[in-house]
Amino acid sequence: MILHAAALIVTGTAGFLLGGVAGAAAGVGACAVVLIARRRLGARNTAVVPTPMKPRQFSAADIADVVERLEDIARERNWSLGKRFDIARMACEYPTMTIEDLERRYDSRQKATPDP
Numbered sequence: 001m002i003l004h005a006a007a008l009i010v011t012g013t014a015g016f017l018l019g020g021v022a023g024a025a026a027g028v029g030a031c032a033v034v035l036i037a038r039r040r041l042g043a044r045n046t047a048v049v050p051t052p053m054k055p056r057q058f059s060a061a062d063i064a065d066v067v068e069r070l071e072d073i074a075r076e077r078n079w080s081l082g083k084r085f086d087i088a089r090m091a092c093e094y095p096t097m098t099i100e101d102l103e104r105r106y107d108s109r110q111k112a113t114p115d116p
Contacts, residue, residue: 066091073099 015027066088074084083106090102097105 062092070099077103 011027011031012024016024019026070084070088070091073079074087079087087099087102087106090106091097091099094102
């Protein structure tokens with residue numbers, strides 16, 4: 001802001017020395033137009049930082065409800081109890097993901113962690 005004011009003062013002074021009052025007005029007007037255009041064009045080029053999402057809070061009742069819905073699928077696919085609860089937790093965290101995507105995510109995470 002101070003630099004913008006300094007630029008306007010310098011431009012106005014130079015315009016006054018070269019063309020009097022009309023030159024100062026033209027210089028300050030041209031400088032203001034350049035500063036405004038630069039600011040508006042610069043605002044388009046800046047990256048927008050997304051606001052961090054607040055983690056979704058879920059209760060044990062939510063997990064129990066999801067576990068009941070997943071019970072048939074778990075029996076068909078022979079999931080362990082740990083896998084059932086992990087996928088139920090993930091289903092609460094990511095309610096828009098399909099069961100297949102959740103299982104794929106679970107399996108890829110299990111393969112990425114070394115066995116102790």
